[in-house]
Amino acid sequence: MSHPSFPGPRGLARHAWLPLAAAMCLILLAGCGRKAPDADAAVPVIAMPVKATDGSIAGRFPGEVHARYEMPVSFRMAGRLIERYVDPGEQVKQGQPLALLDPADPSQELSYAKAVLDAAEHRLLFATQQRDRDEAQFKQNLISQLQLQQTQDSYASALAGRDQARQQYKLAQSTTLVADHDGIITSRQAEVGQVLAAGQTVFGFAQSGEREVYVDVSESRVGDIAIGRAATVTLPALPGHTYAARVREIAPAADAQSRTYLVKLTVDHADASLQLGMTADVALEGVKSSDSAITIPATALFHQGEHPAVWVVQPSDSKLDLRPVTVARYGEHDVLITEGLKAGERIVMQGVHAVSAGEKVTPIAPPHPEDAPQ
Structure with missing residues (x-):
């Protein structure tokens, strides 16, 4: 009687490798159909050429209207606040009650x-x-x-x-807090029911009378400004109104974040139409103009440590170079550059924190035309 023959150990091993070999061939064939990634592929970035700006703008700064005397108002004793008689924006007279403490607390x-x-x-x-x-x-x-x-x-x-x-x-x-002068309540810092310490601010207060305009001046321009320097103030909210002003105070140190110096200008013959918080355009006399001033969007500014910089697209190879610049003025939506850029150079306008030096890019226009530099 004949018995069925079975493959030996070597035959079993040879048959077991056949499915594995077939799978590896399929993987290799699939891989051959794919293209290897290009290490030098350009990354699309929003970049546009910059344009020269009228150099006379360098002597103009955005500002904000303030009172000559602004101060916190507080109780001279501790206690629980049980009543507030005024709200922010209200005009108050000297001696007018502002708030009340619980008489039982003191x-x-x-x-x-x-x-x-x-x-x-x-x-x-x-x-x-x-x-x-x-x-x-x-x-x-x-x-x-x-x-x-x-x-x-x-x-x-x-x-x-x-x-x-x-x-x-x-x-x-x-236990009643009263106004020491005529003025306006600018802010509220305490709520009814809150337990206050002696001297803790309850209201922000701006005294009636003199008005000032605060402007931020870059460190490259503050040397051109001196106490008593004349200026002209115009306001978008008051077309046709022009006010004469003069520099009263220059901050002795730059702001830690913006690296700008606060300059306070006293407005001559300020009238009631000059309201607190209005935005102003200040033209300072004697500030040097720049023939190479360039305005860029605020989103294009990058900081290399504490120093401002921009990403410039090199025309030879489309790679990025981080270039230091000198900022003459910080605006609400744009920045005035006086050194470091030339008209026609292409810079990254958005996404400046998502790129790196030496990276190859493909410049594209902003998705919204209004975002392009004017």
Whole structure:
């Protein structure tokens, strides 16, 4: 009787490799149909050539109208706020109530102020009696001139201490916050029911009267400005109105973030139409103009550490180069460049944080025409 023959170990191994070999061939064939990725493929970026701007713009700066005196308003004692009588934007008069503390909260401070006043009045009574007695004895030549002067000094000190304690007691009795001057409430910093510390801000306050315009000047332009420099102020909200102004103050140090210097200008003959918070265009006299001024969108500005820079597309190989620039003015939507760029050079307008130096790119236009530089 014949038995079926079975393959040996070597035959089994040979048959087991056949499906695996077939699968590897299919993978290799599929791979041959694909194109290897190009390491030098250009990345599309929104980039446009820049245009020269009128150099006279370098002497103009965007600004904002402020009050000459702006200050926080607060209670001089701690307590719980139970009432607010005004809101931001309201005009207030001197002596007008603004807010109220819970009268029960300052009772301990009031008791302490009363005790201090009682002690001061007792010291004053003793000093008065001593002064009267020494003056009588001096007339009889019983004490020296020096001793009389010391007694009189003690009396004057006790009188000043009593007046100070009386003032503190008066303040402790008052739980109503009142306006010290005519002005406008610019902000609210505390809510009803909130427990306030002594001196904690309740309102922002702008005093009536003088008006100023604040502008930010780059470090490359601040050297052209001096105290007393004349300027002309115009406002988009008040067409046809022009105000004369002069530089009153220049910040001694640059802002840590923007690296610009705050310049305050006092407006001459400011009228009621000059409202707080209005945007202004300030033309400073004597600021050097630039024949190579270029305006770029704010989205095109990149910071290399603390220094501003832009990504320039090299025309020879379409690769990116990070170039330092000098900013003359920061606007709301654009930036004025006076050094580092030339008209016609192509720069990255958007996505400046998604590219790197030496990267090859393909410049494309912005998806919205209004985003292109004017």
